[in-house]
Amino acid sequence: MSLKESILNWLRRRAKRLSNNQMMAVLAAVVGIAAGAGTCLFEMLLYGIRSALVTWFPANEVQFLFLIYPAIGIILATLFVKYIVKDNISEGVTRVLHAMSRKDSRIASHNCWSSVVGGATTIGFGGSVGPEAPIVLTGAAIGSNVGKVAKLNYKELTLLLCCGAGAAVAAIFKAPITGVVFVLEILMLDITATSIIPLLISSISATTVALIFRGFDPILSVTLNASDIFIIRQIPLYILLGVCCGLMSYYFTSINSFVGRKIKGIASQYRRWAIAGVMLGVLIFIFPPLYGEGYEGMMSLMHGKVKELFDNSMFYRFSNIEWLAIVYVACIMFFKVVAMATTNAAGGVGGTFAPSLFVGAFMGAIVALVCNFAGWEVSIVSFTLVGMAGVMAGVMKAPLTSIFLIAELSNGYGLFIPLMIVACISFAVDYSLDRDSIYTKQLRMQGELLTHDKDQSVFVFLKLDELMETDFIRLKENFTLGDVIHIISSARRNIFPVIDNFGHLLGVVQLDDLREDMFKREKWGRSITHYMIQPPYRILEHEMVQSIMPRFEQTHTWMLPVVDKDNRYLGFISKSRILDAYREALVKISQ
Numbered sequence: 001m002s003l004k005e006s007i008l009n010w011l012r013r014r015a016k017r018l019s020n021n022q023m024m025a026v027l028a029a030v031v032g033i034a035a036g037a038g039t040c041l042f043e044m045l046l047y048g049i050r051s052a053l054v055t056w057f058p059a060n061e062v063q064f065l066f067l068i069y070p071a072i073g074i075i076l077a078t079l080f081v082k083y084i085v086k087d088n089i090s091e092g093v094t095r096v097l098h099a100m101s102r103k104d105s106r107i108a109s110h111n112c113w114s115s116v117v118g119g120a121t122t123i124g125f126g127g128s129v130g131p132e133a134p135i136v137l138t139g140a141a142i143g144s145n146v147g148k149v150a151k152l153n154y155k156e157l158t159l160l161l162c163c164g165a166g167a168a169v170a171a172i173f174k175a176p177i178t179g180v181v182f183v184l185e186i187l188m189l190d191i192t193a194t195s196i197i198p199l200l201i202s203s204i205s206a207t208t209v210a211l212i213f214r215g216f217d218p219i220l221s222v223t224l225n226a227s228d229i230f231i232i233r234q235i236p237l238y239i240l241l242g243v244c245c246g247l248m249s250y251y252f253t254s255i256n257s258f259v260g261r262k263i264k265g266i267a268s269q270y271r272r273w274a275i276a277g278v279m280l281g282v283l284i285f286i287f288p289p290l291y292g293e294g295y296e297g298m299m300s301l302m303h304g305k306v307k308e309l310f311d312n313s314m315f316y317r318f319s320n321i322e323w324l325a326i327v328y329v330a331c332i333m334f335f336k337v338v339a340m341a342t343t344n345a346a347g348g349v350g351g352t353f354a355p356s357l358f359v360g361a362f363m364g365a366i367v368a369l370v371c372n373f374a375g376w377e378v379s380i381v382s383f384t385l386v387g388m389a390g391v392m393a394g395v396m397k398a399p400l401t402s403i404f405l406i407a408e409l410s411n412g413y414g415l416f417i418p419l420m421i422v423a424c425i426s427f428a429v430d431y432s433l434d435r436d437s438i439y440t441k442q443l444r445m446q447g448e449l450l451t452h453d454k455d456q457s458v459f460v461f462l463k464l465d466e467l468m469e470t471d472f473i474r475l476k477e478n479f480t481l482g483d484v485i486h487i488i489s490s491a492r493r494n495i496f497p498v499i500d501n502f503g504h505l506l507g508v509v510q511l512d513d514l515r516e517d518m519f520k521r522e523k524w525g526r527s528i529t530h531y532m533i534q535p536p537y538r539i540l541e542h543e544m545v546q547s548i549m550p551r552f553e554q555t556h557t558w559m560l561p562v563v564d565k566d567n568r569y570l571g572f573i574s575k576s577r578i579l580d581a582y583r584e585a586l587v588k589i590s591q
Helices: 003-015 020-054 069-085 092-102 114-124 132-149 154-173 176-185 193-214 232-264 269-286 295-302 306-310 322-345 353-373 380-396 399-410 413-433 441-445 454-460 481-488 545-555 575-590
Strands: 495-499 505-510 559-563 569-574
Touching (some): 092 132, 154 176, 269 322, 353 380, 495 569, 545 575, 569 575
């Protein structure tokens, strides 16, 4: 027995002395500490790469290295994923949701470290994405693998996975409340006494590790003065900002999908690198704040130092022109989404969390700058912070997470009312245009999205290819009634598919339709197609199970054939088989 197996067996014997709740609390603390340590390692690697590449640039000089840095980062990340990881590690939050719905909450062990390396490389070289998605996937993978070692069931494993994801968010933002709310609102874990305690423990543990290694200063170190706190007469402006953030959120998700499809549609990986590298390099060369996740640009806005956004830009000498600054800030905001989508689609490893905050900060700053330009003095700090919550609430469909995150990030608890106003309005506006978040759109289209609606969530676990029955005797179109009578003597089914020589489904024959003639020998020479009928509906092989159930109700039948896109017969799906599987899945996720 190896040393590793000996240690694991010793730990399992000790664990047997603990109750189930005590065991989950201990494991949650372990996951929280590990996720916090992983987050700190990610930050160190990211800022080490960035420091070596860009910190030595003079602010007043245009840097042509911005044209090549992002492409190098994307190529390195793509090669790392293709030849070392050999698995898809992009879109971290989406992959966590996919693991919960399709992989029994099991995530490959390499995700405990591979997202750290891939994300730090992409962002450090200028990829215009955020570090949160790789970190969330890392934390979730830690929770999942700790749960696998502890041999937990599905529900406990899912809880530990969520503890890891929440701990990662809590650690990277030093925001324990946000970590818990993130899990409840975005990963959609139910709130129960047995789930909330482990979530709190893991978030606190991860935040403590982050505070030890990264200090107690808030991520956004801004000081809110008396003029920055909520003022009643500014409510109309906050309502306007909420509407703008909602529309901007819809632009964010729409452009992300559009650019992503276009880039991924390029068949050649080399062409994809070339096109995406040129696009990203030119954008960052023209607008240097697009480099990386963009926290430096957000901080410049919050401190009212708009001129710093022009550092290393070809527009540096125009930084004192007020109207040009507003146009420049607006361009950065709109092109940030393009740069983010290009980075991810080309093979970079990163997320949309930080870009949504970035876009929100610039949206709030634009409203404040326009008001100040028009003579109505407002606080650019407060509008920048509130704008961050607005766009994030719309993009992620998570108003509570955005409100608590900004409050914890900046110690801006005096802005709770405007945060709530803007986040709620933005969420409502964006939801009216698109009900899915940037994380759930693709999963919902594929029928792989877990929600708080248990009836719908249970269907996510059901897979058509696993429920399809294939032990039906196939009849050829040239068969006669006599041929079929010899065949059905040993058949266990009372329905038979009729196919041609290429396997295409022509129709079905039911045993009840044969009974009248099967004992009349003079009719045995009649073609079987004489008794064939058309099924009321044909199920496609990749159709979602939740969409199949209404077909049974509409056609008043209990059995329907399954075919591929070319109408080749594959099998049958029965209503009773789906209902039995539904009950089994409901027990699985409830116990």
